Amino acid sequence: MTRQNINRFALILVGVVVFGLPLVLRSPTYLHILILLYFYAYLTSSWNLVGGFAGVLPLGHSAFIGIGAYASTILSLQYGISPWIGMIVGGILAAIVGILVGFPTFKMRGAYFALATIAFGEGIRVMVENVDNLGPLKINGPRGLQIPPTNIGFVNYMFNGKEPYYYIILVMLFGIIAITYFISRSKLGYYLNAGGEEPEAAMALGVNVARAKLIAMAMSSFFTALAGTFYAQFTLYIHPKSVISLDFSFEIAFIALIGGRGSIAGPVLGALLLRPVSDFSRIYFGSTLPGLHLIIFGTVLILVMIFQPRGLQEPLTRAYNRLLDKIFGGTGQKEITHEYS
């Protein structure tokens, strides 16, 4: 068996397990935890398209979540348009904003870029907080928008139990992973990689680094916004501090960085490792030791940056490969691994 086949089999196995899980696991609490886990894994994977592949540090991504959430919610509450369509609209809107943001900021170097994205994120939040009505659209400022849980049904993106949401976010997660995989093997992926490492050399070879980065940004913001709609439909209440917050942006970036930005497995791994930490420390220590999970995040982040700057996916992937070597013996074929810095 070639390594590629083994990996494919493992992937199918994982797929069967996660898709079959709700049939076995009935507790809504655990389903909820898993849904949030997939949600964050999806967000970090979308972030990864810019933060990992394009090699910059965007710290304002929650703005796109907000755009997606508000777009679909306003369209469904005021005009009765199905949130699925609203989701696409939100995504396109976010992509446009993403390009507008990326245009001037990609010219800046690391720290300035990070600051600019923070400023954009916070700026958008402040604007949404201050606006009650944008023309005919009701935004409601800091009070936020509430979605009444009527009109159950697929078209209305509204369901009674947790299971449908579980499957939706799971499909989205597999989708974004697949997209990331295909991009990493495409021309765009190579352009981004080259542009991230040595932009001048890449440009000398004729690579339009700026355009590649903008495309990555547009895609990242589009997919992030889709998650915004999911969040809105899942929690049924959105307000600026919840969907467009600095903490949210930072959390996404942290998890992706700890897991390993630039890789495909990294962001998902990060979410897999850190979200349970966050949930459990909040459940068990929330009242006695508030903020514990953030201290753990911060410490893990620093340790990972010092010892494994490419993220935890690097030692974990190596261990996985070594394990497979032991079980199945070294394969005659060398697997092509695409690792991005």
Place this chain on the structure above:
Amino acid sequence: MIYILEDAINGVLMGSIYGLTALGLTLIFGVLKVINFAHGSLLMVGMYAAYWAIILTGVHPYVALIIVAPVMYLFGYYLQDIVIKPIFKAEKDVREPITVIIVTTGVWYILDNLTLLIFGPTYRSIQDNPLKGKMLEIGEMFISVPKLWGFVTAVITAAAVYWFLQKTRMGRAIRATSLDREAASLMGINQFKVYNVAFGIGTATAGIAAVTLVPFYNIFPSVGVLFDIKGFIIVVLGGLGSIGGAILGGIIIGLIESIAPQFMTATWTEAIVYGLFLVVLFVKPSGLFGVKYDW
């Protein structure tokens, strides 16, 4: 009309304090080429240190400077030495280490939440200090006394740091390292010692700023976040690495914050500040007085 003048003066005073908080940030960036995201948290630590120093000894707030400044210096010195230096060593060839920025963000989160854990979320303030709520009457205007003290402290501190950088040996070493770290180390300057000292001084100024704030500002674990973001804005406005620029940038922000609410809601003022920030970033990223870096 007189109210605008009063607002403007109070705005300048408060702005100078903002500038003082950003002074350390600009110094650290100028030398280490790192934007210290944890600076707000360092300010917060300084405020708690000042608070406890004053509460436990009952002295006049500004006397606490004697304790707070050296303590903060050491705190910053060793923070750089233990936490940030390893990353620098790992990213030796990169001119502008991004990983360090990420690490400082981690430090920010740790400091803020550790403080929350240890001291709880309660807002503290020093109720019966000699400066609280005092106003100076000039004609029909009321000038805030604690802010006036802050203004004087800010100017003196800025001048002192400037003098230090210009006239002392270590100061010259710091300036040399900020211009070209390889050439400086070829001249026999210990790069990492310079970083430690610069970080220490930066943190110490944050401590001084904390002491000026404590008489009239509430103290709570996330107080640093506001100043952190404002600090970035000020430092970019004034020019990263420029001391005078930091104070001036602070004054500009202070003026906007005090005058704008006369014409619009306070939250739109926030939006203006962010907008101004973005404009400066796009048009002249090196700020008013900054050195143009070759990026």
